[in-house]
Amino acid sequence: MTLNPESRWFGNQPVEEDEKTRLVHGVFTNVAAKYDLMNDVMSGGLHRLWKRRFIKTVRPKAGQQCLDVAGGTGDIAFGLFEESCRKAHVTVCDLTPSMVEVGRDRAINKGIIKGIDWTVGNAEDLPFEDNSFDHYTIAFGLRNVTRIDNALHEAYRVLKPGGRFYCLEFSQPVVPMLEKIYDAYSFHIIPKMGQLIAQDKESYQYLVESIRQFPNQEKLKMRLQSAGFSKPAYTDFTFGIVALHQGLKA
Ligand SMILES: C[S@@+](CC[C@H](N)C(=O)[O-])C[C@H]1O[C@@H](n2cnc3c(N)ncnc32)[C@H](O)[C@@H]1O
Structure with a gap:
């Protein structure tokens, strides 16, 4: 299998690998302030249900x-912190400082000072020791990573033996009729909403296009296996608009 076939695509635009990471960083720097609002508007609040189920x-x-x-x-x-009754420790790691700053401010507003750490880093080269974590989560993030297979290997490296990988990501709808409606909504409505609410049509055009470049359920499952994960499996949410993938570091 060729590693990282998506690495030279920024949405539908061909790019050099290093340029892709820089462009993705630019997108999330631009959308950070309106990111949470746009998620609610674009998904009609559905993203909250998907994330709840994931957690x-x-x-x-x-x-x-x-x-x-x-x-x-x-x-x-x-969500993870509250699910553990504030007794697990969560480390957030994200490429884009502006996104992390919004997250940190939200934590302060929620009165969460201890228990969640915020770090800037790349999924392809995580700033953590081997065998450090019980759970690795990545939600609506993997499709933005330039070299997906490198990120999967890094996930495997930082998990403890017995640790689990969980990915929530847009995927391939399993009902053909739904796929047509979903495509029309994604390509015609979402970029316009991005323009109206965040004054940024291009970033939302990229976000929609990146969904189509991402491997479907079966392909991602195989890539989890290639990265070393045992028992790779997935569950479709909302007819495959989103899928939850899991793997175990045995
Ligand atoms: C669509 S947002 C998802 C944020 C959050 N997980 C959620 O579900 O609301 C994608 C995030 O991926 C981050 N990202 C993109 N490429 C990354 C990389 N190579 N390493 C780490 N984070 C990355 C972006 O900065 C952005 O914050």
Whole structure:
């Protein structure tokens, strides 16, 4: 299997690998301030249900170490922390400082001073020791990473033996009729909403296009296996608009 086939595509635009990371960083720097609002508007609030289900699947226990990569403004980190009754430790690691700053401010507003750490770093080269975490989560992040296979190998490296990988990401709808409606909505409505609400059509055009470049459920499952994960499996949410992938570091 060729490694990282998506690395030279920024949405539908061909780019050099290093340029892709820089462009993705630019997108999230631009959208950080309006990111949470746009998520609610674009998904009609559905992203909250998907994230809730994701967090319930991870279910961290007291004393466990969680790493939320591409954690952005912190939805998953807050959810994991509360799910453990504030007794697990969560480390957020994200490429874009502006996203992390929004997350940190939200944590302060929620009165969460201890228990969640915020770091800037690249999923492809994580600034953590081998065998450090019980859970690795990445939600709506993996499709933005330039070299997906490198990120999967890094996930495997930083997990403890027995640790689990969880990815929530847009995927391939399994109902053909739904796919047509979803495509029309994604390509015609979302960039316009981006322009109206965030004054940024291009970033939202990229976000929509990047969904189509991302490997489908079966392909991502195989790539988890190639990265070393045992028992790779996935569950479709909302007819495959989103999928939750899991793997175990045996
Ligand atoms: C769509 S947001 C998802 C944020 C959050 N996980 C959520 O579900 O709301 C994608 C995030 O991935 C981050 N990101 C993109 N490439 C990354 C990389 N190579 N390493 C770490 N984070 C990355 C972006 O900065 C952005 O915050």
